[in-house]
Amino acid sequence: MSRLDSFIRRLEAQRACLNAAARLIAGLPGNVLEFGLGNGRTYDHLRETLTGRDIYVFERKVAAHPDCIPPDDRLFLGDFLDSLPRAIAQLGQNTALANLDVGSGDEAASQRLARAMLPSVLQLLKSGGILISDQPVEDPALEALALPAGIKPGRYFLQRRR
Ligand SMILES: C[S@@+](CC[C@H](N)C(=O)[O-])C[C@H]1O[C@@H](n2cnc3c(N)ncnc32)[C@H](O)[C@@H]1O
Known part of the structure; x- marks a missing residue:
């Protein structure tokens, strides 16, 4: 498969999981991370799909399309691992959906980062909340959900907090 095909399939998987997650949390109040x-692609998609939800964004350096920059009071600027304790203090456990899209070109480093973030993300994610991620993360508090039709396992990850 060409790198172009692989890139397109990853984005298709991401969009399918974002849409599935939005449906799964339809009856679950809470914010989105x-x-x-x-x-700003996935932020824009979440914003469009989940109108009315508070969406908080974590990023160390804002370089998004100008139309896709979150308001200052919805942005946790800095390293994820520094921002997460602040987010827990501010938001508590009230997250219905978290999207981890943290991958860089370095697969091992991306997986290490996602694993390091997970305990804090779980402190934010409420029971029944959905975690979707571009990296494989596992925890006894999470149950894997079936991926949307046509999405190959391992392209994106969809889980629910027990
Ligand atoms: C794969 S990109 C996100 C793509 C985005 N969701 C989109 O749809 O356009 C990963 C982002 O995570 C950010 N990032 C990576 N490691 C980070 C860290 N430790 N702390 C904060 N931001 C980080 C990068 O700056 C980059 O913007």
Whole structure:
């Protein structure tokens, strides 16, 4: 498979999981957390799909499309691992959906980062809340959910907090 095909399939998997997650939390109040603003693609999609939800964004350096920059009071600027304790203090355990889109070109480093973030993310994610991620993360508090039709396992990850 060409790198172009692989990139397209990853984005398709991401969009399918974002849409599935939005449906799964339809009856669950709570905020939404976006880890990794990047150029703002997934933030924009969440914003469009989940109108009315408070969406908080975590990013160390904002470089998104100008239309996709969150308001200052919804942005945790800095390293994820520094921002997470502040977010726990501010938000408590009231997150219905967290999207971890934290991958860089370095697969091992990306997985280490996601694993380091997970305990704090779980302190924010309420029971029944959905975690979707571009990295494999596991915890006894999480149950894996079936991926949307047509999405190959391992392209994106969809889990629910017990
Ligand atoms: C894959 S990109 C996110 C793409 C984005 N969701 C989109 O749709 O455009 C990952 C982002 O995570 C950010 N990031 C990576 N490691 C980080 C860290 N330790 N703390 C804060 N931000 C980090 C990077 O700056 C980058 O913008």
